[in-house]
Every structure is written in structure tokens, then in C-alpha cells.
Amino acid sequence: MFSKATEYALRATIYIAQKSSITNKLSLAEIANAIDSPPSFTAKILQLLTKDNCVINSVRGPNGGFYITDKAKQLQLRKVLEALNENDMFDKCILGLKKCSENKPCPMHFQYKPIKQQLIHLFHVNTIQQLAEKTDHRNLFNNDI
Amino acid sequence: MFSKATEYALRATIYIAQKSSITNKLSLAEIANAIDSPPSFTAKILQLLTKDNCVINSVRGPNGGFYITDKAKQLQLRKVLEALNENDMFDKCILGLKKCSENKPCPMHFQYKPIKQQLIHLFHVNTIQQLAEKTDHRNLFNNDI
DNA sequence: ATAATTAAAGACAAAATTACCCTTAATTAT
DNA sequence: ATAATTAAGGGTAATTTTGTCTTTAATTAT
Numbered sequence: 202m203f204s205k206a207t208e209y210a211l212r213a214t215i216y217i218a219q220k221s222s223i224t225n226k227l228s229l230a231e232i233a234n235a236i237d238s239p240p241s242f243t244a245k246i247l248q249l250l251t252k253d254n255c256v257i258n259s260v261r262g263p264n265g266g267f268y269i270t271d272k273a274k275q276l277q278l279r280k281v282l283e284a285l286n287e288n289d290m291f292d293k294c295i296l297g298l299k300k301c302s303e304n305k306p307c308p309m310h311f312q313y314k315p316i317k318q319q320l321i322h323l324f325h326v327n328t329i330q331q332l333a334e335k336t337d338h339r340n341l342f343n344n345d346i
Numbered sequence: 347m348f349s350k351a352t353e354y355a356l357r358a359t360i361y362i363a364q365k366s367s368i369t370n371k372l373s374l375a376e377i378a379n380a381i382d383s384p385p386s387f388t389a390k391i392l393q394l395l396t397k398d399n400c401v402i403n404s405v406r407g408p409n410g411g412f413y414i415t416d417k418a419k420q421l422q423l424r425k426v427l428e429a430l431n432e433n434d435m436f437d438k439c440i441l442g443l444k445k446c447s448e449n450k451p452c453p454m455h456f457q458y459k460p461i462k463q464q465l466i467h468l469f470h471v472n473t474i475q476q477l478a479e480k481t482d483h484r485n486l487f488n489n490d491i
Numbered sequence: 492a493t494a495a496t497t498a499a500a501g502a503c504a505a506a507a508t509t510a511c512c513c514t515t516a517a518t519t520a521t
Numbered sequence: 522a523t524a525a526t527t528a529a530g531g532g533t534a535a536t537t538t539t540g541t542c543t544t545t546a547a548t549t550a551t
Contacts, residue, residue: 208442262518297353335453407548
């Protein structure tokens with residue numbers, strides 16, 4: 202469904218929203234370990250999420266790390282996809298046709314349409330905070346228990 | 347959503363179902379041109395669809411090419427995904443967690459679940475024939491009009 | 492039989508994605 | 522001030538996906 206990059210971005214964002222605060226920043230190492238992702242690659246993705254403080258914030262140096270503000274927690278989950286430039290993925294034709302449209306629909310167009318809209322809805326209605334609250338972090342990730 | 351390979355496979359299958367018959371086989375060149383895909387890569391994909399005659403059939407030599415039997419047209423669209431080994435893609439966790447389940451759901455699990463089921467439904471209820479009939483082939487592909 | 496045509500098969504190449512490493516910059520604690 | 526810590530940034534490597542090319546095998550028309 203999503204690229205690895207997007208999966209890691211979503212997992213990292215949710216994890217950071219669950220565990221971080223301005224006074225308790227999370228290091229790259231902790232995040233990557235918690236969400237089971239390769240640290241170096243995760244670093245690149247966290248950079249994207251940090252650009253212009255679009256989703257999360259970061260501070261360098263001792264006791265530095267990544268965190269998210271209460272305000273940013275109110276952002277729609279869609280912002281994560283935007284940061285990864287994958288926001289338009291749900292607009293695309295399921296058969297990959299460039300000019301699929303209401304006027305010139307592909308054979309799956311009208312059946313896929315309501316599903317597509319629900320997928321968009323999913324990322325539009327949920328805030329980062331809401332997702333973070335959905336599950337106890339103890340059994341969310343690190344799921345080797 | 348899907349890989350290029352899967353997109354081409356679905357488009358090719360639908361096109362072949364629309365235009366071919368045992369007496370009117372379609373060449374690789376015609377198919378690739380019609381569905382706007384790279385010929386050599388499409389050849390590989392058609393081979394997968396032809397393996398064990400799982401979806402389409404092929405005949406070599408003059409007036410040879412690809413076609414689909416009336417019987418195969420009654421197959422579920424899911425068979426195309428199976429041939430590409432992408433049949434399990436809808437079973438996967440949207441966040442990429444290996445052990446996401448009802449007992450140990452990821453934060454998006456229960457919201458994604460009904461959408462996932464509709465996606466599976468889409469490929470289970472539609473036969474190849476039904477999809478092929480959905481749109482007039484003249485304005486399906488070659489959509490540069 | 493022979494030549495022409497078409498898919499099958501295998502090797503290879505290009506591009507994109509994923510992953511890693513090293514240096515630099517910023518920040519903090521001492 | 523200095524040393525330690527941590528993310529940022531750049532370059533590179535590995536892997537996967539996508540795409541190409543050439544040869545072989547099968548079939549047909551002549």
C-alpha cells in the first residue's frame with residue numbers, strides 16, 4: 202500500500218506523539234528501535250517531517266532529539282503524507298491511467314471511487330493525536346511480545 | 347497503490363478480454379501499444395499471466411498472440427493479482443506492522459478494516475468479463491483523444 | 492521443407508527505493 | 522572554553538523494480 206518511507210513516517214509520528222514532549226525528546230536511536238526501522242533511513246525521514254516544523258520538531262545536542270508540540274498533534278494525519286510527497290496517492294487511478302476521470306472512467310473507476318474516498322477520509326479526519334491515543338504504546342510497536 | 351507490473355497486468359487482461367478471441371489473437375505489440383506499457387516489460391508480465399494458462403493463453407507463430415477463453419473470463423479479477431504474487435497485499439497492515447491483528451491492532455487497524463474488506467471484495471466479486479464490459483474499449487485506453 | 496512470424500526465456504541495464512556511513516553543525520553539560 | 526552528545530547533510534552502497542535486448546522455440550503459411 203504505502204512505501205517503506207511512508208510506513209516509517211507514520212509509525213514514527215504516532216510513536217513520537219505517544220511518548221515525546223518538549224521536556225522529553227526522543228533520540229533517533231530510540232525511535233528507530235521502537236518502530237522497528239533502519240536508523241539511518243529513519244533519520245532521513247525524520248528530517249522530512251521536521252522540515253519547516255511541518256509535523257515534528259527537533260533539537261540537536263545532549264538531551265536533544267525529536268518531539269511534537271500539542272498544536273502539531275492536532276494536525277491531520279494527511280500532513281505526514283504531504284511531508285513525504287505522497288499526498289496525492291489516493292487521487293490516482295487504480296489501474297494507473299493518467300487520464301482516468303468521471304468523463305472517461307476506467308473500468309474500475311466507479312467501484313473504486315467510494316473506497317478511494319474512504320481512504321482520503323481516513324487521513325483527513327484523524328489527527329495525529331487521535332491516532333496516538335488509539336492504542337496503548339506498550340503493545341503497539343515492539344510487537345515481539 | 348499497485349506496482350507498475352500489476353497495473354500493466356490488470357490493463358492487459360481487461361484489454362485482452364475486450365478484444366481477443368480464439369480466432370483473433372492479439373500480439374504483444376498491439377497489447378502494449380493499446381494499454382500504454384513498455385513492450386518488453388509487458389512481455390514478462392504476459393508470461394506470468396500465461397503460466398499454466400492461469401489467466402490468458404498464448405500461441406506462438408504467425409497469427410499467434412494472446413487471447414482469453416470464455417471460461418477464463420469468468421475468473422475473478424483476483425486471479426490476476428495471484429499471478430503477480432500480489433494477492434496478499436490487502437491482508438497487510440496499513441502501517442506495515444508484521445504482527446498487527448485483531449488482538450494486537452495498530453492504531454489504524456479498526457478504521458482500515460472495512461476499507462480493506464471493500465478492496466478485497468472488489469477483486470473477489472468482479473470477474474474479468476464484467477470489468478471488460480464496463481467500458482467501451484474505444485475510450486478506455488489509448489486515452490490521448 | 493523452408494521461410495516468416497510470434498511468444499518464451501535468459502541475460503543484462505537503468506532507475507528508483509531502501510539503507511548505511513561519515514563529516515558537520517548545533518547544543519548542552521561540565 | 523571544552524568535551525560530549527545529538528540531529529543535519531552529503532555521499533555512497535545494496536536491493537528491488539522497471540525496462541531492454543538477444544537468442545531460442547514453436548507455429549504457420551508458402
